[in-house]
Every structure is written in structure tokens, then in C-alpha cells.
Amino acid sequence: MPELPEAETLVRGLRPVLTGRRIQQARIHHADVLRVPARAFRARVRGRRIEAVTRRAKNVVLVLDDGVLVVNLGMTGWLAPLGVAGRRPPRPTHPAVTFRLDEGRLVFDDVRRFGCVEALDPDEWGRRSDALGPEPLSPDFTIPGLQAALGASRSPLRSWLLDQRRVAGVGNIYACEACFRAGIHPAQRAHTVDEARARALHAAIRDVLGAAVEAGGTTIRDYRNADGEPGTFVRRLQVYGREGEPCVRCNTAVERTVFGNRSAFFCPACQPAP
Numbered sequence: 001m002p003e004l005p006e007a008e009t010l011v012r013g014l015r016p017v018l019t020g021r022r023i024q025q026a027r028i029h030h031a032d033v034l035r036v037p038a039r040a041f042r043a044r045v046r047g048r049r050i051e052a053v054t055r056r057a058k059n060v061v062l063v064l065d066d067g068v069l070v071v072n073l074g075m076t077g078w079l080a081p082l083g084v085a086g087r088r089p090p091r092p093t094h095p096a097v098t099f100r101l102d103e104g105r106l107v108f109d110d111v112r113r114f115g116c117v118e119a120l121d122p123d124e125w126g127r128r129s130d131a132l133g134p135e136p137l138s139p140d141f142t143i144p145g146l147q148a149a150l151g152a153s154r155s156p157l158r159s160w161l162l163d164q165r166r167v168a169g170v171g172n173i174y175a176c177e178a179c180f181r182a183g184i185h186p187a188q189r190a191h192t193v194d195e196a197r198a199r200a201l202h203a204a205i206r207d208v209l210g211a212a213v214e215a216g217g218t219t220i221r222d223y224r225n226a227d228g229e230p231g232t233f234v235r236r237l238q239v240y241g242r243e244g245e246p247c248v249r250c251n252t253a254v255e256r257t258v259f260g261n262r263s264a265f266f267c268p269a270c271q272p273a274p
């Protein structure tokens with residue numbers, strides 16, 4: 001599912017084409033992606049100008065001249081700018097919401113519809129955003145802050161990393177990759193991660209997310225950028241999805257374990273059991 005690098009890649013593609021556009025009206029194909037009645041949602045976005053296109057955690061955030069449009073991509077969500085500034089991505093196959101703009105359309109497409117589109121007032125969005133952890137690629141994400149937060153939790157590290165209140169934007173793929181790069185077993189309890197490993201983890205999170213943003217994200221199945229193209233970071237994953245394949249460092253077979261209802265991939269030699 002889309003994580004920070006995929007949302008960031010989508011935002012970077014959308015920003016130059018959507019900034020300054022005006023939403024004339026919204027058409028709701030599937031109201032289950034909204035959190036308010038369709039009529040209320042349409043009224044909130046009608047006539048609004050898109051002032052900025054940003055990202056927070058895994059969310060695409062369109063700052064409007066009145067309010068904030070927050071798009072959580074869920075498992076398979078995609079935003080397609082059709083005919084905006086000459087963009088011609090492939091036609092969406094499962095449109096859930098179509099925004100008619102003063103030039104072209106913006107379609108929220110979502111095959112499985114675990115995604116969500118919300119029109120919030122700025123205070124509401126501010127409270128939501130404040131409840132999220134620091135952005136790992138920003139200066140707000142510090143080694144002392146990470147150490148203190150790890151020390152306060154007994155969760156297995158992989159699960160801890162998925163909690164958006166701890167570090168924003170990390171999902172299962174990059175959590176597994178960061179644990180591997182830091183040499184920490186994914187089931188090790190957060191509070192037992194020592195200072196040296198916390199430093200390694202801090203660097204690993206930033207390195208893997210930064211490299212994935214540069215590669216345009218990871219496409220396992222569905223993820224696409226604003227032009228409908230896949231990300232290429234899948235070729236550089238070191239443990240995720242590589243069960244039984246040799247570790248890139250030591251040749252030991254990569255293993256998979258399941259906890260918290262999610263698979264975790266790790267090298268039993270490079271990431272010794274706690």
C-alpha cells in the first residue's frame with residue numbers, strides 16, 4: 001500500500017498541475033470513500049481554489065482557499081489529473097470521486113476503496129496533523145526524540161514503526177527495510193533498542209525513505225504516480241517480499257514471520273532474535 005515515498009511522489013507530480021486550479025464541482029461515484037454525506041462534501045469543495053499541494057504522513061493534502069482536502073490513499077488509491085495542464089494519464093478504472101476543475105478533472109480512483117477523501121476545516125486538520133508523529137525526512141525527526149519514543153513502548157519494533165503517532169508515513173514495506181538496514185530484529189521490543197541501534201534506526205529510516213522517494217516509490221501491484229507510471233524502488237528492496245532469497249549482505253535465506261496480522265521479512269543472521 002502507498003506509504004510516505006509513494007504519497008510524496010504523487011504529490012510532486014500533482015503540485016505543478018493542480019496549484020491554482022479551481023474546483024467547480026465534485027461528483028461522487030462511491031460515497032463510502034467519504035466520511036460525511038455526499039451533499040455536505042460537495043458543498044464544502046464547490047468553487048474552492050487549490051492553493052497548495054502537500055503531504056502529511058501517507059496523506060495527499062490539497063490546501064484550499066477555504067478548508068483542506070485530505071486524501072488517504074488506503075491500499076489502492078490514486079489521484080489522476082485528466083486533461084489538467086495537458087496531462088493524459090491512463091483512464092481511471094474505478095473512479096470514486098471526480099472533481100471537475102476549471103481546466104480538466106481530478107479523479108480519485110480506488111479499486112478496493114479502503115481510501116478516504118475528506119474536506120476539513122483548517123483547525124480540524126491541524127488537530128489531526130498534530131496527533132501524527134514527526135515527518136521522518138524533516139528536521140523534526142531527531143535521534144533524541146526517536147530514542148525517547150522508543151523507550152516509552154513495549155511494542156515489537158516493526159509494529160511500533162507502523163504506528164503513525166510515532167513516526168509519520170512508515171508502512172510495512174519501509175518498516176521491514178529500515179529494521180534490516182539497522183540490524184534489528186522486527187520483533188525486538190521498542191524499549192530494548194539501545195542508543196547505538198536507535199542511531200542506526202534513525203539513519204536507516206531516513207536513508208530508505210529518501211532513496212525510495214528518489215526512485216519514485218515502490219510498486220508491488222497498484223501504485224502509480226500522477227502520470228500513471230509505477231515506482232522503481234521494488235528492485236532495491238533488501239528483505240521485503242524476498243522470503244527464501246539470499247540476504248544481500250550475508251547470503252542467509254531471508255525469512256518471513258507474521259505478527260500484528262502482517263508479514264515481517266528479515267535476515268536471521270543480520271537481525272538476530274532478541
Ligand SMILES: [Zn+2]
Pocket residue numbers: 247248249250251252267268269270271
Ligand atoms: Zn544477512
